[in-house]
Amino acid sequence: MTASLLTLDVKGAFDSVLPGRLIRRLREQGWPTNLVLWIASFATGRSVQIRLDGEIGPSTDIACGNPRNRFGYADNTANLAISTSLTTNCEALSDLLQEALNWGAAESITFAPDKYELLHFSQHKADQDPTCTPLVKARSITISENTKRLYLRWLGILFDKKLTFKWHVRETASKALTVANTLRSLGNTVRGAVSACVLYKAYYGAETWWPGRTQPGPSQISNRVGEHLEKLTKVILTGARAVLPVFRTTPKPVLYRESGFSPPEIELDRIALLATVRLRRLDPYHLLRRRAEQIASNSRQTSRFARRTLALPNSEQINPLQYAPWHPREPRGNAQAQIGAPMGRTKEQAAANFMAFQRTIPSSDIVIFSDGSRLADGRAGGGYIRLQAHHQFLHSSLLYGHGKEVFNAEAEAALAGAQAAIAYPTAQFATNLWICLDNLEVVIRLLSPSTGSSQEIFESFRTLAAAWPLRKRLPHIKSGSIQIRWVPGHAKIPENEAADLAAKEGAASIPPAPHKSLYASLKRYAKTQSLSAAQSQWQKVAPQSYQDLEITTSPKRPGKLQLNRLDLGRIIAARTGHGDFADYHERFNHDDAYLLCRCKAQKASLHFFFCYIAKRRAPRLPGPPSEVISFLLGTAKGTRKLASWLAETRFFEGICPRQPLLST
Template identity: 95%
Template structure:
């Protein structure tokens, strides 16, 4: 049901379709699970991992709305979404879905033409010193050996990103020159960022601080070292993904490095990217990781726009939260007594063999070959006693000496 502006309920004409979808989903759940036909519907949803059709359709609609943030600037749906965001009026289903999402970045998939030259991924991995089959120990030893070859006049930035359990993200970086640490900063991004985005923003912030520092005139190259392989590969490449603006800013900064103010005998140089094995006891990388965690734990300044990657996580989380809220409302008393309070997307019980799974679900619900069940439904032809002589009870199979064989 939907509501008019005055609060009156109006039909959105989806109830009949939801009923048909419900029948299909429950039929599939009964085919997946070894259960009796009288097993309650909430149990079928919970034990199969299927979502009620309304929740699943809402998830699909929300993910489709997220994809609006990756449409080109001339797409009519993007223009319509921008108009809705500006006036904030929920006058249609499309408007409600659009306004349900937090403010986020807009990706332009047409930023670069399909024929724009791109560096092959293998070449990029070789350029940044990616693992490419090496163990972490080998990669760490190779990086430390490479680090000793960097001229002391060059600036080396170690950056990192972090995300806490409550969703707050942060970044951090340290800068070294002539074997001396002269830069350190912790950055807080609040909610709405993934580790990928925090890593990219921290690398950009570190590069900006290095190019603005007076000793940049003595450095030939600026080295950006980070342990996120995907960010390291994309930093100098055209990007049409999450944090597109950050990657574009980094490319602009890389082009400006040779044009910086420098001493006459200092070469123009360039910005170089190097991948660092994470948690490999490399002191500089550990220091950057500590700065990133401090940034994530601190209070963010102004609210940031959510990244596209974070927006996708938000849409998926909303679906899981809706399924969880629905389960808390309709969970049978037997499940509440067993403190089964979650409704996961992939229940771990499905890994059991079919016979054991049937025993578990029957014991939880009481809908099975039990004496109480047969008496409840007046099954006159049912066998009420086990072969061992005891009454059939939900947990009898666990204690029956015949079943234990």
């Protein structure tokens, strides 16, 4: 099979919008009036001012649309044709181009001729030479492959004929490296700047081009991405050096660990996995969702996209369009006030207030206390108790198995408790049904439109709430409603403690048969995979000095990055041995280095701990040297204490300076 890609770009698309036509079409499509009016206001009477170095330039009107012609609206488009030959592809693309030109003529839209691009994909050697491949023709327009540039740019991705993406990685890595070197030259660079300015460029579009190091399966066939990883490794390490004040010889594993940046392969795998997770939150009409559903139904790993899709466990599919963004929503502050949220109160105050409120609930009303729990092995459970007339009537433990977070278990337990209450015969005596639980987010969302994890559960709860007033009840009993109330957790409220115990019992039960995971659980899975890979890699490459200090973890955001730059550099030097130390200078033949401390001992990575001058200035922590040193250099809390001690003693300024102090 062969494929051919043709891209078009409307000339001046954004500048050629006619507000009148745009608004008319929005109304025809049924968009809300308030949104249409907002767009109409935004598209008319616009002006711009340029601000540079504190100076503001004159106001300039922005013309939206061309008053002499009628224009529609379009942007970049791409047409893909697949068949057994490139000639057949070009015939199909020629027809598509003709249709686009006809439509453009009818709508007074002009396509930018310099933006036409064509690229053929084929495994046949005869199809690799762009001077010999077939053309796309429509009217007087002829489009051929670019003979000077071996790739096509679309939406910022450079597609080459063999889909190796080597040109894309080469360009993005080069731009990212330039930024990283600039940041490194500035000094005192924060980690966030590198993440935003360097990593974003380096990994742009990775969901599209990263195939993984090897193809899945027992054969472990290489995807030949070593060159990609080499280029990106140089970028990431340069970014790490911009963040960390370290010597040039500092080992690469240390740069990754101390900066919190992952090696490129781990980060690329994480990006690809998160992109696959997001498939479960696409709207029902999205092409990728439809494609993923088709793949799930036939379970055939025929493509990279299919392999990624099938690698994830079966899970819920969320519909983000079930409620439009402009759907009326209750302000969060109002919702918190209605449910008795803490809103600045201490736990003790909130518990006292809740128990006082609980005494005001009529005895005929039904009160459900529900809770969720998740064990260390990933099993989740829920539980609830039912009270009426000050007596406990129901106690239920629910096992949900794996694939759910505490948030999901809390929502399901609340729904299960409400379902049991409405079905119980004594519901005919109750006016209101009270649902009490200690997860604030679940409490707020139970009666609100949901487009997040456990969407089906929240929708079921809303349906149940609508059905409560219609239940069978005695003639003198009012219809009432379902009321939600937040209760402070672990505050010695007996009913809530009972629900918590029921949830823990449910989680500890024998797991049920496999079922769908929830979206929140997929996100945890993706995060865990990345952290696990980073941890496994660190354990393989950790330098001996780090092993001796029992530094066994590789955190995403190391706490010591909060230290000032001088202290951070000194602590990393002490950990690695790559610093202003006698053995380091001797190893690299630094003839001009000063090797002695004022106490006449040679400089060493741990000399700060044993220097008698420093000990006279300020006492160090008591305890065996091996334990104290491991604490000071191997833990975040210890590094802060060490930084304070070094500042108090002025160890590196006045006791063990880099160069001998001038005599006064």
